[in-house]
Amino acid sequence: MTEALKTELVNFSELTGEAGSARRAELARHVATLFALTSDRCSDEQVDIYDSVLLRLVDMVEDEVRRYVADQMSSLRRGPEETIRRLADDEIEVAEPILLRSTVLREADLIKIAEKRGNAHRFAIAQREVLSEELTDVLVRRGDLKVKRKVASNDGACLSDASIMALISDAASDATLQLSLSERADLAEAHIASLISVASEEVRRKLHAAGRGHEAERVEEAADIAAQRMSNQYWLGRYDFETARSRVLLLAKRGMVNEAALRRFASEDRFAEAVATFAWLVRCGVEEVSHWMVRPDPEPFVILAKASGFSSITVGSLLAIGPWRHRLTPDVRSDAMAMFERMTIAEAKRKMAHWNNNVLH
Structure with a gap:
């Protein structure tokens, strides 16, 4: 049966010599189309x-035909791995659809191509829907400005601290890169501060001097966006607290609002519901609690959590969700937990008694 299938797909004896050129192209297109239709x-x-058949065929045909095969293979959930790997390492005209879309390619394949191939291949990879930290590290380290801009504007790219700082450094002289970075949702507070520092008046002056007034205006826009991100309201504006409050009130009527429910919301990173649940448990307003749970100083x-008798497990989980997932550094989070562990409930209640609304806000 196996030999029959091979014979049905391709008779390689017909493909030799110059006379077989058109036949090779026709068969490559036919086999690629057939597989794309039946792969599932x-x-x-x-x-x-x-x-095995396609791998042999793609080495026998011209770029245009290999591009056709790559287009057919690029969107398949399962496919001929060796052929796809071969096409991904081809000239960019052939490799592009595979590098852009193929989920058959493994991360190790993409990293290898990003390391050894040129910026055209890296730019295609940078447009993928999901990019791991290891892969973006290679793209940022090896890529040109065009690649870096694409990585910075890709919401599906996971950026390591090293890559973010490298991009911010390069952004000192590039308004487009500054703007892309300023719009990312995963920058920590320290990164935002660094971005603001490079989007400076000095950069604007240089851009104006070079006759790039439009870019100078974009630098200022990037700085404004980054500054806005440092405010509590930027972060809180991303959540629907009213809907979350209604859901929590329904749960409360059924007797289902407790610390366990709060931890469940935290484990699912459902920040708005966690805020509404915490507010209900401590008998405070949702708006007030939301401001406590977004500020860079926790x-x-x-x-309040200590005075209300919450466990360290609950507090630790809340310190790692929503805006605090980005705004708190590991050291700040660790210091907050150490303070929680040291403090007694009585001490916490005494501090609460001496606070006023101005301090809490």
């Missing part, structure tokens, strides 16, 4: 057969 129904053995929240 193929057994693993059949996929392997297609792989001390008021920690004291």
Whole structure:
């Protein structure tokens, strides 16, 4: 059966010599189209057969035909891995659809290509829906400005601290990169401060002197966006607290609002529901609690949580969700937990008694 399938797909004896050129192209297109139509129904053995046949064919045809095969393979959930790997490492005209879309390619394949190929290949990879930290590290380290801009504007790119700082450094002289970075949702407070520092008047002057007034205006826009992100209201504006409050009130009527429910919301990173639940448990307003749970200094929240008798597990989980996932550094989070552990409930209640609304806000 295997030999029959091979014979049905391609008779390689017909493909030799100059006379077989058109036939090679026709067969490559035919086999690629056939596999694309039937890939979900193929057994693993059949996929392997297609792989061996296509791999041989793509080495026998011109760029245009290889591009056609790559287009057919690029959107498949399962496919001939060796062929796809071969096409991804081809000239960019061929490799582009595979690098942009193929989920068959493994991360190790993408990293290898990003390391050894040129910026055209890196730019295509930078447009993928999801990019790991390890892959973006390579793209940022090896890529040109065009690649870096694309990585910075890709919401699906996970950026390591090293990559973010490298991009911010490069952004000192590039308004487009500054603007893309300023719009990312995953920058920590320290990163935002660094971004503001490079989006300076000096940069604007340089851009004006070079006759790039439009870019100078974009630098100022990037700085404004980054500054806005440092405010509590920027972060809080991303959540629907009214709907969350209504959901929590329904749960409360059923007797289902407790610390366990709060931890569940925290584990699912449902920040708005966690805020509404915490507010209900401590008998405070949702708006007031939301401001405590967004500020870069978590001390008021920690004291209130201690005074209200919450466990360290609950407090630790809340310090790692929503805006605090981005705004608190590991050191700040660790210091907050240490303060919570040291403080007694009585001490926390005394601090609460001496506070006023101005301090809490």
